[in-house]
Amino acid sequence: VHDKEISPIPNEQISLPNIKHRLAMWVTHKLPPGHKLL
Template identity: 55%
Template sequence: MKKLKNEKELIKKAIAEGVKYGEERGAVVFEPGDSADLKIEYIYRLLVHDKVIPPMPEEQVSQQSMRHRLAIWASHL
């Protein structure tokens, strides 16, 4: 998996947009103390469930791969 040029900024954007998406949909309410890793996993699984992004095979799902997939999603927003 090739790292994106500005992946850190895209991950921040993906978390912000994903939190907004999940809360507007009424699926989740994130607490201020929730970790970025927890948010990334929840946002990834929510977007896969809603068929916004394609799923990865379960054995390939890791924190790094979810971050990368969300960064790609954020780059298209």
């Protein structure tokens, strides 16, 4: 992602759960308030 709204994960913290969590938090900030996915 190149929008600088998500910071890179340090190498020692790279795991599938951490990546999924980071992406989920990013998406929640992109969706408008009241969206059905929230």
